[in-house]
Amino acid sequence: MKVTVEVVLMISLGSNTFAPITPVWVVGTYDHDGKPNVMTAAWAGICCSKPPCVYVSLRKATYTYGNLMERRAFTISFPSEAYVKEADYFGLASGRDSDKFSTTGLTAMRSDLVDAPYVKEFPVVLECKVIKIVEIGLHTEFIGEILDVKADPTVLDKNKMPDLERVKPLVCSLENMSYRKVGEHIGKAFSIGKDVGK
Amino acid sequence: MKVTVEVVLMISLGSNTFAPITPVWVVGTYDHDGKPNVMTAAWAGICCSKPPCVYVSLRKATYTYGNLMERRAFTISFPSEAYVKEADYFGLASGRDSDKFSTTGLTAMRSDLVDAPYVKEFPVVLECKVIKIVEIGLHTEFIGEILDVKADPTVLDKNKMPDLERVKPLVCSLENMSYRKVGEHIGKAFSIGKDVGK
Numbered sequence: 284m285k286v287t288v289e290v291v292l293m294i295s296l297g298s299n300t301f302a303p304i305t306p307v308w309v310v311g312t313y314d315h316d317g318k319p320n321v322m323t324a325a326w327a328g329i330c331c332s333k334p335p336c337v338y339v340s341l342r343k344a345t346y347t348y349g350n351l352m353e354r355r356a357f358t359i360s361f362p363s364e365a366y367v368k369e370a371d372y373f374g375l376a377s378g379r380d381s382d383k384f385s386t387t388g389l390t391a392m393r394s395d396l397v398d399a400p401y402v403k404e405f406p407v408v409l410e411c412k413v414i415k416i417v418e419i420g421l422h423t424e425f426i427g428e429i430l431d432v433k434a435d436p437t438v439l440d441k442n443k444m445p446d447l448e449r450v451k452p453l454v455c456s457l458e459n460m461s462y463r464k465v466g467e468h469i470g471k472a473f474s475i476g477k478d479v480g481k
Numbered sequence: 482m483k484v485t486v487e488v489v490l491m492i493s494l495g496s497n498t499f500a501p502i503t504p505v506w507v508v509g510t511y512d513h514d515g516k517p518n519v520m521t522a523a524w525a526g527i528c529c530s531k532p533p534c535v536y537v538s539l540r541k542a543t544y545t546y547g548n549l550m551e552r553r554a555f556t557i558s559f560p561s562e563a564y565v566k567e568a569d570y571f572g573l574a575s576g577r578d579s580d581k582f583s584t585t586g587l588t589a590m591r592s593d594l595v596d597a598p599y600v601k602e603f604p605v606v607l608e609c610k611v612i613k614i615v616e617i618g619l620h621t622e623f624i625g626e627i628l629d630v631k632a633d634p635t636v637l638d639k640n641k642m643p644d645l646e647r648v649k650p651l652v653c654s655l656e657n658m659s660y661r662k663v664g665e666h667i668g669k670a671f672s673i674g675k676d677v678g679k
Contacts, residue, residue: 303650328526333619371674386678421531433491452501466664476569480584
């Protein structure tokens with residue numbers, strides 16, 4: 284008698300960070316002298332619905348870290364595809380030795396709710412005040428309450444919600460060093476799984 | 482003299498959560514009786530590099546919340562496009578009144594490092610132990626140290642890294658209720674922005 288056993292071994296890649304896709308979110312802060320700064324963060328996301336909160340994790344070495352410790356406020360500006368170069372630059376340069384707004388020609392708008400600037404040319408923005416600072420290790424997590432979501436009216440759909448086809452957000456594969464568009468629709472959320480097992 | 486002033490007003494959408502794209506990550510836990518459970522979470526991401534950490538934010542009402550408080554361990558399994566229905570179902574059903582593995586026919590594999598199961602059919606997995614629990618509001622954030630990344634060898638590239646074209650991850654637009662593929666490459670990360678302002 285022959286017995287065939289299928290063995291598919293998962294390979295260990297070690298203790299490391301991995302995410303198939305990360306955000307490309309731009310964190311806006313003022314420095315000690317009031318100079319607006321922006322940096323691109325991949326380690327960011329929504330973390331609570333009531334109150335609505337977003338986090339960004341930063342190394343202490345970043346200029347934004349110092350700004351956040353002092354100002355306790357930030358914005359998140361979501362770049363659209365058209366600004367892929369600027370978004371990459373915002374992650375490469377440091378506000379310590381550059382004025383990233385003047386270099387790119389983009390416009391720093393002062394939030395009317397929090398002590399932080401956002402990028403006027405980006406279609407959707409979150410205005411946040413820091414409510415918790417969590418020390419994890421090399422990175423510190425800043426949790427911000429979202430006081431308002433602001434959007435360019437031209438990207439809203441008929442329900443006044445940001446329309447993905449108009450926002451055209453960027454995503455990133457860090458392992459593949461690749462910025463990507465968001466691709467085709469493959470299923471309706473909270474719906475396509477309803478019939479599973481029935 | 483005629484003066485034309487361009488005014489583009491950002492519209493306030495109110496204090497709310499918004500992210501153009503969220504992850505579609507599947508959190509694996511064991512319950513009190515050792516039954517494996519999975520739930521799909523959109524509010525999850527990497528939050529530290531040393532130690533490598535990932536977070537997931539959950540409401541106390543979820544079955545996974547209780548499992549995590551008891552077991553202090555979880556996995557993240559990243560579904561590929563082919564499993565969009567199962568991933569949606571994992572977010573719709575509760576482990577309190579269903580066995581999501583038997584319903585879908587997917588396989589619960591016991592992690593050899595942490596007290597949690599992962600989905601064998603999904604191409605990449607993180608094995609995590611809870612190192613911090615952060616109370617934010619309606620959601621509680623569980624921060625897990627990633628003890629290992631495991632991958633199906635068929636999705637690795639020549640550098641033994643997960644290849645985006647083979648992992649085929651899902652992303653979601655919650656506002657548009659739409660699961661999406663990851664789309665085309667539009668720039669090399671940490672590179673395309675180097676010449677900005679030069």
